[in-house]
Amino acid sequence: MTKIAAIEPILARVGVRNQLLVKITTEDGITGWGESGLSSREHSVAANVRHFADFLVGQDSRQIGRIWQENYRSQYFEGGRVFTAAMSAIDIALYDILGKRLQVPVYQLLGGRHRDKVPAFATTNASDIDGTLEQISMLQEGGWDCIRILPGIWNTGEIFEPRKSIADTAERLIAVREHVGREMTLGIDYHHRLSLAEAASFCNMLPAGTLDFLEEPIRDETPEAYRTLRTMTDIPFAVGEEFASKWQAGPYIEQGLTQYMRLDICNIGGFTEAMKVAGWCERHYIDLMPHNPLGPVCTAATVHLGAAVPNWSWVETRQAPTENLGFHDPGLFPVQVQMDGPFYITPDAPGLGVEVDEDAIRAAGTPEHVEPPHLKRPDGSVTNW
Structure with a gap:
């Protein structure tokens, strides 16, 4: 049976x-x-x-x-x-x-819970300093203590200009740090759009203490590149959403190339692989900061992971006041893990604690083909989305 x-x-x-x-x-x-x-x-x-x-x-x-x-x-x-x-x-x-x-x-299948609520971080989506500061003030009032901003893209259509982007982003980060003081954890996601030299230049534009984590500044294929970048800045790295196994995560853990592990439980191999990576990270005093840009099933799985491991910082959420994008539609998912301000409440229901309205899901409409922007630099060469 x-x-x-x-x-x-x-x-x-x-x-x-x-x-x-x-x-x-x-x-x-x-x-x-x-x-x-x-x-x-x-x-x-x-x-x-x-x-x-x-x-x-x-x-x-x-x-x-x-x-x-x-x-x-x-x-x-x-x-x-x-x-x-x-x-x-x-x-x-x-x-x-x-x-x-x-x-x-x-x-409970993973050893029981360490925490009653699982902290999350919020992401701003404003493209200018005034809008970013306004969103951050709102989040601070709501009790959020870790905020990530997105970089200045400086793109027209599908053109990405890295030098303009890092200059604009550095200016915004300096203003944000002055605005929030020292207690707020502040990060930036560069979505692996920079070269090694550009990433180092960006870090050097920032006064000491401006940034608490730099997420995915360059791609992860070559750990040696991160090892070089590590010698050029002391800003903590948050790397790992691209990892597809413990083997891929290994060099970053063993060589101290990330200070926050950004694994995605829906990419790395589910609970079975994520728990192995989490234990390996604990040995090296690396906290988990999982990638979580998807729906209620991914969110619930990540929250259960967060409840079951000791080494945890924050989980990414798409349910913060600044960017609720409809991924957690209650009409499709009538029961899901709940938030209380900047925390997910550790659920008590059997399994994941998510119910799916299967008929509604199947009737939700034909999925669209989604192709990320194919970004180019001003000279016409291709760069990363």
């Missing part, structure tokens, strides 16, 4: 993004929900979910760790983001099922 009866990817349009949910049903009728994090490439992930389903249907849904290994090692080539995004959704759904079967929240 514990065997997997069906695995189905369901792609829906929720708010301004697509969400790829994975529904797993057991022979005795328990349903679990997972979510994939590889935004804008959902069809590729869905194809992998169907491939895994070919050999997972009929297996014992309780053997979660074993299933993770079989998914990862079922082909000659090692994983990769498309594989592990599919594996993440399956893994999360299996934990949801097991929690419901045993009538306990998922965090």
Whole structure:
């Protein structure tokens, strides 16, 4: 009765993004929900979910760790983001099922909870100094103690000019720090759009103590580049949302190349892999600051992770007053993890604590093909989105 009866990817349009949910049903009728994090490439992930389903249907849904290994090692080539995004959704759904079967929240399956509420950080979306300061004042009044601002893009259409961006962003950050004082944790997400030299130049524009974390200034393929950048600035790094495995995270943990681990539970391999990375980070005094730009299933999974690990800072949220983008539509997800100001309340319901209105999800409309902007520099060369 514990065997997997069906695995189905369901792609829906929720708010301004697509969400790829994975529904797993057991022979005795328990349903679990997972979510994939590889935004804008959902069809590729869905194809992998169907491939895994070919050999997972009929297996014992309780053997979660074993299933993770079989998914990862079922082909000659090692994983990769498309594989592990599919594996993440399956893994999360299996934990949801097991929690419901045993009538306990998922965090109880991970060792029990460390905290009653899970801190989150907010992101401003204003593009100028006055608008940024206005949003930050509102967040401060609401009790938020960690705020991330977005960089000045300085793009026309699809053109990104890094030098103008870092100059504008540095000016805004200096003004923000003067405005908020020293107690506020302040970060910036550069979305890996800079070169190593540009990232170092940006850091050198900032007076000491301006910035508490610099998120993803350059891409993560080459740890040696981050090692070089580490010698050029003392600003803490927040890296990891691109990681697709503990192996990819390893050099950043072992070599001190990130001070906040930005893993995404819907990309790195679900609870099974995230807990391994979390333990490895604890050994090196690195706190988790997970990437969480998706929907209620991803959010709930991340909150359960946050409840179950000791080394935690903040979780990204898209439900702050500055940018509620409709990803948590209560008409589609009538039961979901709740917020109280800048905290997610650790849930007590069995499994993830999320209910999905399946009929509403399926009727939500045809998912749109979403292609991120293909940014170019002024000379016409391609750069990162």
